[in-house]
Structures are given as C-alpha cells and as structure tokens.
Amino acid sequence: MTTSKKLDAKIPSGPIQEMWDKHRFEMKLVNPANKRKYSAIVVGTGLAGGSAAASLAELGYRVEAFCIQDSARRAHSIAAQGGINAAKNYPNDGDSVWRLFYDTVKGGDYRSREANVYRLAQVSNSIIDQCVAQGIPFGRDYSGMLDNRSFGGAQVSRTFYARGQTGQQLLLGAYSAMMKEVGKDKIKLHVRKEMVDLVIINGKARGIIARDLVTGKITRHMADAVILATGGYGNAYYLSTNAMSSNGSAVYRAYKKGAFFANPCFTQIHPTCIPRHGESQSKLTLMSESLRNDGRVWVPKKTNDKRHPSQIPEEERDYYLERIYPSFGNLVPRDVASRNAKNQCDEDKGVGETGLAVNLDFRDAIKRDGLETVKAKYGNLFDMYERITDEDPYQVPMRIYPAIHYTMGGLWVDYNLMSTVEGLFILGEANFSDHGANRLGASALMQGLADGYFVIPYTLGNYFASNKFEAITTDDEAFVEAEKISNQLTDKLLAIKGKLTVDHFHKRLGEVMWEYVGMARNEAGLKKALKEIPKIREEFWQNVRIPGSGEELNIELEKACRVADFLELGELMARDALERVESCGGHFRDESQTDENEALRDDKKFAHVAAWEYKGEGKKPTKHLEELKFEYVPLSQRSYK
Amino acid sequence: MSSSKNMTLNLKVWRQKSKDAEGKMVDYQLKDVSPDSSFLEMMDQLNEELIAKGDDPVAFDHDCREGICGMCSLMINGRPHGPEDETTTCQLHMRKFSEGDTVVIEPFRARPFPVLRDLIIDRTALDTIMQAGGFVSVNTGNAAEASAVAICKCDSDLAMDAASCVGCGSCVAVCKNASAMLFVSAKVSQLALLPQGQVERRDRVLNMVKKMDELGFGNCTNEKECEAVCPKGIKITNIARLNREYMSAALF
Numbered sequence: 001m002t003t004s005k006k007l008d009a010k011i012p013s014g015p016i017q018e019m020w021d022k023h024r025f026e027m028k029l030v031n032p033a034n035k036r037k038y039s040a041i042v043v044g045t046g047l048a049g050g051s052a053a054a055s056l057a058e059l060g061y062r063v064e065a066f067c068i069q070d071s072a073r074r075a076h077s078i079a080a081q082g083g084i085n086a087a088k089n090y091p092n093d094g095d096s097v098w099r100l101f102y103d104t105v106k107g108g109d110y111r112s113r114e115a116n117v118y119r120l121a122q123v124s125n126s127i128i129d130q131c132v133a134q135g136i137p138f139g140r141d142y143s144g145m146l147d148n149r150s151f152g153g154a155q156v157s158r159t160f161y162a163r164g165q166t167g168q169q170l171l172l173g174a175y176s177a178m179m180k181e182v183g184k185d186k187i188k189l190h191v192r193k194e195m196v197d198l199v200i201i202n203g204k205a206r207g208i209i210a211r212d213l214v215t216g217k218i219t220r221h222m223a224d225a226v227i228l229a230t231g232g233y234g235n236a237y238y239l240s241t242n243a244m245s246s247n248g249s250a251v252y253r254a255y256k257k258g259a260f261f262a263n264p265c266f267t268q269i270h271p272t273c274i275p276r277h278g279e280s281q282s283k284l285t286l287m288s289e290s291l292r293n294d295g296r297v298w299v300p301k302k303t304n305d306k307r308h309p310s311q312i313p314e315e316e317r318d319y320y321l322e323r324i325y326p327s328f329g330n331l332v333p334r335d336v337a338s339r340n341a342k343n344q345c346d347e348d349k350g351v352g353e354t355g356l357a358v359n360l361d362f363r364d365a366i367k368r369d370g371l372e373t374v375k376a377k378y379g380n381l382f383d384m385y386e387r388i389t390d391e392d393p394y395q396v397p398m399r400i401y402p403a404i405h406y407t408m409g410g411l412w413v414d415y416n417l418m419s420t421v422e423g424l425f426i427l428g429e430a431n432f433s434d435h436g437a438n439r440l441g442a443s444a445l446m447q448g449l450a451d452g453y454f455v456i457p458y459t460l461g462n463y464f465a466s467n468k469f470e471a472i473t474t475d476d477e478a479f480v481e482a483e484k485i486s487n488q489l490t491d492k493l494l495a496i497k498g499k500l501t502v503d504h505f506h507k508r509l510g511e512v513m514w515e516y517v518g519m520a521r522n523e524a525g526l527k528k529a530l531k532e533i534p535k536i537r538e539e540f541w542q543n544v545r546i547p548g549s550g551e552e553l554n555i556e557l558e559k560a561c562r563v564a565d566f567l568e569l570g571e572l573m574a575r576d577a578l579e580r581v582e583s584c585g586g587h588f589r590d591e592s593q594t595d596e597n598e599a600l601r602d603d604k605k606f607a608h609v610a611a612w613e614y615k616g617e618g619k620k621p622t623k624h625l626e627e628l629k630f631e632y633v634p635l636s637q638r639s640y641k
Numbered sequence: 642m643s644s645s646k647n648m649t650l651n652l653k654v655w656r657q658k659s660k661d662a663e664g665k666m667v668d669y670q671l672k673d674v675s676p677d678s679s680f681l682e683m684m685d686q687l688n689e690e691l692i693a694k695g696d697d698p699v700a701f702d703h704d705c706r707e708g709i710c711g712m713c714s715l716m717i718n719g720r721p722h723g724p725e726d727e728t729t730t731c732q733l734h735m736r737k738f739s740e741g742d743t744v745v746i747e748p749f750r751a752r753p754f755p756v757l758r759d760l761i762i763d764r765t766a767l768d769t770i771m772q773a774g775g776f777v778s779v780n781t782g783n784a785a786e787a788s789a790v791a792i793c794k795c796d797s798d799l800a801m802d803a804a805s806c807v808g809c810g811s812c813v814a815v816c817k818n819a820s821a822m823l824f825v826s827a828k829v830s831q832l833a834l835l836p837q838g839q840v841e842r843r844d845r846v847l848n849m850v851k852k853m854d855e856l857g858f859g860n861c862t863n864e865k866e867c868e869a870v871c872p873k874g875i876k877i878t879n880i881a882r883l884n885r886e887y888m889s890a891a892l893f
C-alpha cells in the first residue's frame with residue numbers, strides 16, 4: 001500500500017515525543033503588529049470552534065464566527081455529560097502522556113494517526129489548566145483538589161468532570177472567552193446563520209456563503225482562511241443522541257468543493273440509551289455507560305415473552321453478556337455490548353412495547369449493596385430515566401438500547417489540521433484524525449479543545465506567514481457563482497411542492513442507515529443500502545413539501561437543506577463501509593469476525609485512512625489511501641472473553 | 642402508533658408570521674397524542690399535520706431535547722416550560738396532560754425578547770450582558786497549573802450550582818418587571834465564589850448590571866417567581882449575593 005500523493009499528512013520528522021515542539025519552532029510566525037491584517041472565518045461555536053475563535057481573536061487576528069443556534073452557548077457540545085480526559089496523573093496511579101497516547105491509539109483499534117494522537121495527549125494537560133483559570137467548577141474532593149473518575153478503555157483515573165454536565169461547563173468557558181472578544185469587537189459573531197457553501201479563489205479557501213435563518217437572506221463573507229468546526233454527522237441516522245440541528249452539511253459541501261472525506265463509515269454506537277417509545281420519537285437520550293458497573297443485562301430466554309420482568313423467574317432469564325463473555329461480562333466495550341443487544345432483539349427476545357430493548361437490572365446490586373448505596377451512585381441517572389419513561393428503575397429493570405452517538409470519520413486533515421483544500425482547516429468532531437475506528441469516552445471534549453486552544457493558533461499563523469493573499473472582494477466571480485448556486489438550491493427545493501414532509505424522508509433514510517449501515521454490516525446489506533438511498537433521494541427531490549418561501553424564517557427549509565445532504569452523505573458512508581472488508585472498532589462486518597464472533601481486523605489490507613474525493617453528481621467518488629504506520633504502539637488483537 | 646392510551650388535546654397556539662407582523666392565538670385539535678411523547682414531539686406531530694394540510698408549521702426553538710442547551714422555551718398554560726418543576730419544555734412529557742385538556746402555548750414575552758416568528762424569540766440580549774463581564778480575562782496559554790490553588794469543595798459546589806444556568810430566559814419571562822437578575826446573579830455568583838474570578842470581581846458586577854439596565858430588563862423587586870420556574874433550580878440566594886457584590890463594588 002502506498003499513500004496517495006494528494007494526502008501528505010506533513011508529519012514532522014524525528015521521534016514522536018519531540019515532533020510538536022520541533023514543529024512549533026520551525027513554523028513561521030506572524031509579527032504581532034501584522035496579525036490584525038489577517039482574518040479567519042470560524043464556522044461552529046462548539047468546543048472546537050468556540051475555543052478556536054476566542055484564541056485566534058486574543059492573538060489579534062480578525063475573526064468572524066457563525067452558528068446555527070440563537071447563541072454560541074448552545075452548540076451540541078453542551079450536552080456532553082461524562083467528562084474530559086487529561087494525563088495529569090493527579091491520582092498518582094501511573095498515568096502519563098505516553099499512556100494516554102497508547103490507550104487512544106489502541107482504543108481506536110489502530111486506525112488513527114500516531115503523530116496527531118501523541119500531540120493530543122501532550123496538550124491535554126494545558127486544557128485543564130486553561131479551563132480551571134476560566135472559572136470552570138470541576139468536581140473537587142474534600143481537600144479542595146481536582147477529582148478524577150474512571151472511564152472505559154483505560155485502567156487509570158484521568159477523567160475530569162463537572163457533575164454530569166462537563167460539556168456544558170467546558171462550553172460555557174469557551175463561550176465566555178468568546179464573549180470577552182465579541183465585546184471588544186475582535187470577533188464578529190453571527191448567530192442563526194448557517195454556512196451553505198465554501199468559496200475557493202485561486203485554489204485557496206477564501207470565504208463562505210451563509211443563510212440568515214431569520215430573514216432567509218443569503219450573504220457573502222470573505223477571509224484569509226476558513227475553519228470548519230461544525231461537529232459530527234450522526235443525524236444521518238435520523239435518531240441519534242445528537243442535538244436536532246447537528247448536521248453534515250458544512251463538511252459535505254466542503255467535500256463537494258474538494259475537501260476529501262476520510263473514513264465516513266466510522267460511527268460510534270453507544271449501548272446504553274433510552275429506547276424509542278414509538279413513532280413520534282425525535283431523538284434518543286444517552287444514559288451513562290457507568291451504569292454497566294452494577295446493572296446486569298438480560299433478556300427472556302423465550303422469544304416474544306411479554307410478561308412483566310418481575311414475573312420472569314431467574315432460570316428463564318438469559319444474562320447473555322455474562323454468558324458469552326465470562327471474563328468481561330457486562331463491561332465489554334461499547335461496540336460489543338451494542339451488537340449483542342441488537343442480536344437478541346433480532347431473535348425476538350427484545351423487551352418492552354416495541355421489542356427493541358434489553359433489560360438493565362439493578363435488582364442484585366440493590367440486594368447486595370442496599371438501596372442507599374445504589375441511589376448515591378446513580379440517583380440522578382435513575383431520576384432522569386424515570387422522568388422520560390415514567391418507570392421506577394429501583395423497582396423495574398431499566399430498558400436500554402444502542403443508539404448512534406458519534407462519528408469518528410470526517411474531513412481529512414494533515415498534521416496542521418488543514419484539509420485537502422488550502423486554507424480550509426477542520427477542527428473537532430468534524431475532522432477524522434484522532435479517534436481511529438472507535439473513540440474512547442471523554443476524549444471528544446479533549447480533542448475539540450486541543451484543536452481550538454492549542455493547535456490551530458499555531459498552525460494557522462504558520463499558514464498566514466507562509467502564503468501570499470491576493471486582495472479580493474465579495475464581488476469576485478467565485479462568490480457570485482456560489483451565491484447563485486445556493487439560491488438555486490433553495491428555489492429548487494421550494495418549487496417541488498410535493499406531498500411528503502422532510503421528516504418523512506429523513507426517517508426513511510434513518511431506517512436504511514440503521515438497518516444496513518448500523519451496528520453490524522455485510523456486503524448484501526450495504527449493497528442494498530446503496531440501492532435504497534438513491535431511491536429515497538430521488539423521491540425526496542420529486543415529492544418533498546416545504547411550505548413558505550425562502551425569504552422568511554422557514555424551519556422546514558432549514559431541515560430540507562440538511563436532509564438533502566444526508567441523502568448523499570449516507571450513500572458515501574455505505575460505500576466506504578462496503579469497501580472496508582474488515583472489522584475494526586465501531587465498524588463491524590459480519591464477514592470479518594473470529595470464530596468467537598469478535599471483530600477481525602485486516603491490517604495488511606486496511607491499515608489505512610480511506611479518503612474520498614468528490615467527482616461530480618452521479619459519479620463514483622475516488623478513494624485515496626493514507627497508509628497508517630504504527631511505530632510506537634504495536635498492532636495487536638483485542639479480546640474480551 | 643395509535644394506542645388506547647392516546648389522547649386528544651385542544652391547543653391554543655400563538656401564531657405570528659414575522660417580527661413586525663401582528664400575531665394571534667389559533668386553535669388546533671390534535672388527536673392521537675401518545676402520553677410517552679415529549680411536549681416537543683407533540684409539537685412535531687402538530688407540524689406534520691399542518692404541513693400535510695398545506696399550512697405553515699409552528700416555528701419553535703429547540704435543539705438538545707435533553708434539558709441542557711437552553712434553546713427551548715414556551716409559555717405553557719401561563720408558566721414558562723410548563724407545569725413540572727425543574728423541567729425544561731423538551732423534558733416535559735405528555736403524560737402530565739389528560740384527554741381533552743386545553744393547552745395554551747405562547748412565546749416567552751418580555752420587552753428585551755422580541756418574537757421573531759410564532760414561538761421563536763430573540764434572546765441575544767442575554768449574550769450582550771455576558772459580553773459586559775461574564776468571563777475571566779485569561780487568554781489561552783496564560784493559565785497556571787490547575788492544581789496550584791486548592792478550592793474548598795463547598796465553594797466549588799456552590800459555584801457549580803450557579804453555573805448550571807442554561808440561559809433559557811424563563812426567569813425574565815415570568816418576572817413582572819422582566820428582570821434578568823437571576824440570570825446575571827448566577828454568573829456573578831459563580832465567579833465571585835472562585836479565586837479565579839477575584840481580579841475582575843467589582844467591574845464584573847457593575848458592568849453586567851449596567852448592561853442589563855441599558856437593554857431594557859427591569860429591576861428585581863423580590864417576587865421570587867424566577868426561582869419557582871427556573872428549570873435548573875437556580876436559587877435566589879444568588880441574587881442576594883449579587884446585591885452584596887454590587888453594594889460593596891459601588892461603595893468602593
């Protein structure tokens with residue numbers, strides 16, 4: 001395997017421990033007095049975009065930031081619960097930058113880029129320092145020192161948290177830093193403004209086209225560089241734990257303009273979510289994975305057993321995780337737990353009204369440790385569960401089911417976080433580089449803030465200092481053309497005046513994605529998805545109904561634009577999944593498993609990044625490969641039996 | 642999914658085409674509402690029906706649907722976020738309503754929160770208050786080692802209580818003076834309780850309160866309704882702390 005010429009990752013030479021320092025020294029600097037001559041557009045104000053916008057403005061660059069919500073504080077990052085990793089080693093339990101690096105590469109099932117992951121581990125500690133300085137009230141112990149909890153995939157306690165609201169507190173920190181700069185006019189903030197296209201002039205990303213979600217007005221914005229921090233595309237599945245407006249449009253449109261899309265099929269499915277209650281379900285809620293420490297997962301042995309759980313005697317229950325994986329039991333990794341739940345339901349052993357759920361039972365933990373102990377550990381989660389389901393998990397087992405949670409795939413970036421389009425940088429969940437085929441818990445927050453606070457401020461400066469920027473105006477032909485295309489798209493959507501709603505099509509796409517590009521994938525299913533998705537897309541373009549006009553606040557039009565892109569992105573995900581004939585991390589191919597049903601990697605053929613290049617409407621995209629070399633973390637097979 | 646538990650509701654919904662258009666209440670009957678649906682899923686159901694009939698859907702704000710982003714709002718039967726204590730609209734479930742109920746749904750109303758369409762309001766005034774001082778002026782890279790300063794768990798926990806504010810604006814909507822005092826006091830308290838917030842402590846409280854006044858939010862006259870409806874249980878003891886902060890800053 002050789003790496004495509006178009007994918008130069010620009011990994012610095014030398015030992016991995018020295019790469020980032022050496023690179024920082026070698027990168028060109030922008031003179032402080034000249035910084036204000038350069039401008040950057042930051043799309044997205046989540047952890048990645050918020051931290052980037054604030055840090056760049058502090059340095060003196062002119063920043064314009066955009067988000068879909070009515071305030072920068074409401075980005076999807078706000079919903080993260082569990083925590084953020086760092087290699088501080090405060091508990092003195094053997095953690096180090098090296099161990100965090102090692103765990104992340106291994107946890108990603110050897111499909112991430114070592115150099116990027118090492119840097120992530122290196123800057124992780126500075127993130128915690130920065131956040132504490134901002135006044136983020138992390139959990140502390142009685143001595144007043146910062147507390148840590150443990151998370152999956154690691155044997156040390158390295159997760160910092162702020163109750164069950166870590167994402168909220170970290171985001172409010174980045175948001176406050178942004179507000180400080182907005183107040184000084186260093187950041188021009190556009191809320192309720194959605195990027196609809198990327199503008200490239202003379203081969204460089206120089207601006208965006210945006211739609212004002214209140215007035216419908218399309219506007220042009222120019223800069224010397226464009227940064228996308230627009231989050232993940234898990235909503236391609238319709239139901240996911242992502243926020244309702246999370247979408248793939250910004251990255252997909254950049255892909256259509258020449259940015260390569262890396263490993264689009266790498267998605268993470270979280271095993272413990274509250275199951276769907278029926279047809280009107282609009283999104284899924286995550287329950288912390290820590291529940292599996294004490295809860296026992298089971299289904300009835302008989303198929304279609306509709307008895308109340310309390311009526312099912314012990315010998316008629318199948319604690320299938322404990323049975324299949326005697327040594328890890330209920331604590332198998334996310335992907336394994338998810339797949340097994342699906343298998344049980346496929347065999348008609350699922351519980352609840354829909355049959356798409358398994359029991360997570362605390363009866364034995366309560367018997368063993370007492371009600372109060374269980375309450376102290378999980379009380380808030382139990383309350384949340386009861387609020388949503390109206391059932392008391394102290395009395396009746398919780399019902400859980402896996403749900404789409406995170407996308408490891410994203411736009412391809414080099415070591416500097418620049419995509420294959422010059423001057424287009426991608427941060428946070430929107431890029432692909434650090435988590436390989438599976439992300440460890442508490443590492444997404446770390447990556448978003450690493451990218452925004454500690455990587456882009458350096459690499460963007462280097463890009464500015466190393467390039468010449470022609471004077472342009474928003475009257476440039478590229479802007480005029482991009483605006484025209486954006487207007488045509490909305491006009492075309494509004495003109496269809498069909499019979500079915502946007503959600504109708506989104507749900508249908510979601511069903512196909514979940515069924516064939518979900519937890520377990522196989523050749524026949526993926527081929528079926530590749531047939532079905534274009535059909536749904538065609539029907540969408542003939543029969544979708546969007547009331548109203550393009551010159552007003554139009555919630556259906558907003559959704560339609562995003563779903564139109566999901567209908568293409570879903571196909572790319574299926575194609576990527578079909579061509580990766582191996583199982584790794586969250587990507588499980590039925591054809592590729594060990595005799596014991598474990599994921600079987602094929603390192604010879606697939607230790608690579610698959611980066612897709614758009615070739616035009618109706619044409620098959622071209623796949624480029626970046627070979628992944630594991631020089632520091634030796635390749636090995638995971639086992640949980 | 643149709644089920645015998647499902648109910649029919651009589652909805653009265655505020656419809657307003659744009660910021661400057663005149664609005665009015667419109668009646669809709671919605672059948673087959675599952676008690677397991679969330680309030681916003683009920684609204685989705687209404688919208689699917691409206692679109693099928695060729696009407697415009699009802700525009701409302703929402704995003705996380707988990708009670709944390711603060712995007713959802715709505716006055717439900719005259720109470721911000723509806724009848725349940727410490728529950729955002731998105732976390733309210735239809736099982737709290739009964740067959741045949743009339744449900745009145747309006748936007749949060751306050752002078753600083755103009756209606757943009759139907760139930761969507763403009764809350765950027767809250768961000769403007771934050772720009773006046775809701776931060777610690779520490780630039781990226783300036784930070785000291787995180788464990789350098791120990792912080793009493795008691796202070797840190799209180800700061801966290803205050804920091805839980807989701808910025809939804811229900812405190813403003815319920816207040817007869819349209820005061821944003823609970824919102825402002827939550828941020829002022831959080832930072833006043835922590836060593837990191839000390840340097841800018843005086844300026845922060847003075848500037849944020851000044852900005853709040855400028856933007857047309859009213860004064861706090863101790864009605865305590867904000868505390869009663871806050872979906873995150875933010876306490877008015879924060880307002881007391883703000884008042885103390887303000888007094889000592891103003892005297893200084």
Ligand SMILES: Cc1cc2nc3c(=O)[nH]c(=O)nc-3n(C[C@H](O)[C@H](O)[C@H](O)COP(=O)(O)OP(=O)(O)OC[C@H]3O[C@@H](n4cnc5c(N)ncnc54)[C@H](O)[C@@H]3O)c2cc1C
Pocket residue numbers: 043044045046047048049066067068069074075076077078079080081082083084166167193194195196229230231232241242243246247249250286405406427428429430441442443444445446448
């Ligand atoms: C329920 C839940 C719990 C989680 N818990 C954890 C956890 O405990 N620890 C952890 O590490 N990770 C967790 N994660 C993952 C983590 O929260 C996300 O991966 C991360 O927050 C993504 O941050 P981001 O900055 O990349 O993007 P986001 O926070 O998704 O922000 C995207 C931004 O882009 C904007 N945007 C998008 N498209 C456009 C456009 N076209 N134009 C303008 N703006 C646009 C949005 O408005 C938003 O501001 C969790 C995720 C979920 C769903």
Ligand code: FES
Pocket residue numbers: 702703704705706707708709710711712713729730731732
């Ligand atoms: S939609 Fe986020 S709090 Fe309700």
